[in-house]
Amino acid sequence: MTNNKMISRVENERFLVLERVYNMPRNELFQLFKEPEHLKRWWSTDGWEVTVCNVDFRPGGVWHYCMVCVDKNQEEYGMESWNKTIYKEIIEPEKIVYIDYFSDSEGNINESMPSPVVTLEFIDLGNQTKLISRSEFNSVESLQVVLDMGVLEGINQTWNKLNELVEKMNQGK
Known part of the structure; x- marks a missing residue:
């Protein structure tokens, strides 16, 4: 059994690097990042759900989505968080490059928030896949803003949900 905890580090002051191994072949894991029906099952933090998920998975395409806090015990209960991703490069099943933006429900980008590439x-590790996420921020300060917002905890929760989906799908084989 592989230790599949998320590993995180900051490189060159502006890069947030995250890694985790999943017990799923690369081709299959990649599909979980491109299909809206899969993304809706795992792309959110604890107590939040994706309620809108529009994906145009191609270079130049947009993924516009909304997460809503559904946990009545969280201070943010009922709050919406809109995001817009613009895909820059896709090499299936090896790599996805995108710019990640905070946005509103119309897809207007919030210029005051960090937007990493x-x-x-x-x-490919055979029956497993190592996922490496490398987020490049335009400044040390913008990286610090998202770290202060709890990005590490949020991505860890999201990747835990992805792992739960992977394990569930593996049981169904």
């Missing part, structure tokens, strides 16, 4: 690499 994210590179997801899917490393």
Whole structure:
């Protein structure tokens, strides 16, 4: 059994690098990042759900989505968080490069918030895949803003949900 906890580090002051191994072949794991029906099952933090998920998975395409806090015990209960992703490069099943924006429900980008360029690499380990996320921020300060917002905890929760989906899908084989 592989230790599949998320590993995180900051490189060159502006890069947030995250890694985790999933017990799923690369081709299959990649599909979970491109299909809206899969993304809705795992892309959110604890107590939040994706309620809108529009994906145009191609270079230049947009993924516009909304997460809503559904946990009555959270201070943010009922709050919506809109995001817009613009895909820059897709090499299936090896890599996805995109710019990650905070947005509103119309897809207007919030220019006051950090918008990192994210590179997801899917490393083939046979029946497993190492996922490496490399987020490049335009400044040390913008990286610090998202760290202060709890990005590490949020991505860890999201990747835990992805792992739960992977394990569930593996049981169904």
